Amino acid sequence: MNINLTLFGQSFAFFVFVWFCMKFIWPPIMNALEQRKKTIADGLAAAERGKREQELGEQRATEVIKVAKGKAAEVIASAEKRGAEIVDQSKTDAKVEGERIITAARAEIEQEAQRAREALRTEVAALAAAGAEQILGREIDSTVHAQMLDELATQL
Amino acid sequence: MASENLTSTAYIKHHLQNLTFGLRSDGSWGLAHGAQEAREMGFWAIHLDTMFWSIFLGSMFLWLFHKAAMRATSDTPSGLLNFVEWVVEFIDDNVRGSFSGKNPLVAPLALTLFVWILLQNTMDLVPVDWIPQIAHLFGIEYMKVVPTTDPNATFGMSFAVFGLMLYYSLKIKGPLGFAAELTMQPFEAKNPFLKILFMPVNLFLEGIGLLSKPVSLSLRLFGNLFAGEMIFILIALLFSGGIVLGLLGGVLQWAWAVFHILIVLLQAFIFMVLTVVYLDMAHHEH
Numbered sequence: 001m002n003i004n005l006t007l008f009g010q011s012f013a014f015f016v017f018v019w020f021c022m023k024f025i026w027p028p029i030m031n032a033l034e035q036r037k038k039t040i041a042d043g044l045a046a047a048e049r050g051k052r053e054q055e056l057g058e059q060r061a062t063e064v065i066k067v068a069k070g071k072a073a074e075v076i077a078s079a080e081k082r083g084a085e086i087v088d089q090s091k092t093d094a095k096v097e098g099e100r101i102i103t104a105a106r107a108e109i110e111q112e113a114q115r116a117r118e119a120l121r122t123e124v125a126a127l128a129a130a131g132a133e134q135i136l137g138r139e140i141d142s143t144v145h146a147q148m149l150d151e152l153a154t155q156l
Numbered sequence: 157m158a159s160e161n162l163t164s165t166a167y168i169k170h171h172l173q174n175l176t177f178g179l180r181s182d183g184s185w186g187l188a189h190g191a192q193e194a195r196e197m198g199f200w201a202i203h204l205d206t207m208f209w210s211i212f213l214g215s216m217f218l219w220l221f222h223k224a225a226m227r228a229t230s231d232t233p234s235g236l237l238n239f240v241e242w243v244v245e246f247i248d249d250n251v252r253g254s255f256s257g258k259n260p261l262v263a264p265l266a267l268t269l270f271v272w273i274l275l276q277n278t279m280d281l282v283p284v285d286w287i288p289q290i291a292h293l294f295g296i297e298y299m300k301v302v303p304t305t306d307p308n309a310t311f312g313m314s315f316a317v318f319g320l321m322l323y324y325s326l327k328i329k330g331p332l333g334f335a336a337e338l339t340m341q342p343f344e345a346k347n348p349f350l351k352i353l354f355m356p357v358n359l360f361l362e363g364i365g366l367l368s369k370p371v372s373l374s375l376r377l378f379g380n381l382f383a384g385e386m387i388f389i390l391i392a393l394l395f396s397g398g399i400v401l402g403l404l405g406g407v408l409q410w411a412w413a414v415f416h417i418l419i420v421l422l423q424a425f426i427f428m429v430l431t432v433v434y435l436d437m438a439h440h441e442h
């Protein structure tokens with residue numbers, strides 16, 4: 001345990017080691033640590049920003065949906081109104097048309113009935129005259145009894 | 157294990173002898189054979205084992221950390237880089253906590269001191285006879301593997317730190333400021349006559365305070381490690397005392413090694429922290 005040159009050898013070695021450490025070890029490791037800290041901080045900030053943007057986007061989307069819903073409701077309401085109007089319109093139109101058809105049909109029926117009645121009348125008169133002629137034999141003169149037969153025909 | 161032809165005293169002495177290379181009394185240079193010859197070499201001698209192990213361990217530290225530093229990225233760190241970063245951050249936290257000035261030297265210095273001393277202390281946990289026995293096979297007579305049990309090593313480091321303390325004191329405070337720090341306190345006076353009267357007293361007190369820093373720094377480390385080593389050597393003596401004592405020795409060695417891990421770590425940490433604190437004091441202006 002003598003104090004000797006080892007003392008200076010050790011001091012010298014120590015300074016060399018410290019110099020090496022200061023030059024080649026400490027700076028790159030501290031740099032890496034700093035850089036990583038920065039990267040992490042940046043990442044966290046970006047995540048925060050993204051979250052805020054998403055919130056904003058969601059808000060905007062809700063607004064847009066609200067407006068669209070309002071518009072859709074309006075369109076539906078107006079369409080319903082228009083539809084009701086159209087239905088009403090066609091109902092009245094149909095009614096008018098129907099009535100017109102009914103009236104025309106009635107008139108035609110009337111006419112037809114009239115005509116049929118006319119035809120029937122003459123036919124019945126003729127038939128009645130023929131029947132009477134057969135019953136009475138040739139005694140009935142159509143010209144003499146024409147007035148009577150006409151009267152009969154009008155009564156039918 | 158002690159050879160049969162060795163007495164306990166010789167065994168212990170053998171273990172406490174450094175491999176000394178120096179100027180022999182007959183004027184030639186060479187290895188000292190025995191403590192007597194080593195002592196006679198005086199100052200012009202060097203402990204080859206201390207130098208070898210301390211430089212070897214320091215180089216291991218630098219090689220490992222440099223390897224990690226080369227691969228240092230800000231991406232996900234690999235296992236080695238993770239470990240190195242953990243150590244570096246631990247040192248950085250400590251330096252930030254106790255060093256208030258701005259000096260790029262201090263943190264790397266603290267890292268070097270801590271890891272280097274830790275590695276040198278850890279050599280104490282290698283069973284005391286392993287490396288000396290291997291060295292013996294190669295014809296090397298003495299081999300003390302724990303550099304920090306050599307006062308040369310601890311004083312070498314603490315004097316280096318002391319040199320830095322003086323350098324930064326002079327650089328930051330200026331020669332006058334440093335002189336004032338040594339002579340104007342702790343006894344202060346407004347009266348110029350009293351001031352001059354107090355100067356020698358202050359210089360004496362502050363001088364002792366200043367000089368005791370490197371001495372206590374190195375003796376604390378040396379004392380703790382030397383005592384630990386000594387106990388390992390004493391326990392190792394038990395191995396030559398038959399199977400019962402041998403088993404007891406094994407248990408004791410294990411127990412002491414476990415306890416010694418604490419000392420190994422703690423002494424490295426204390427040396428590092430005190431160095432940072434002393435350098436911080438050197439950077440403070442009053």
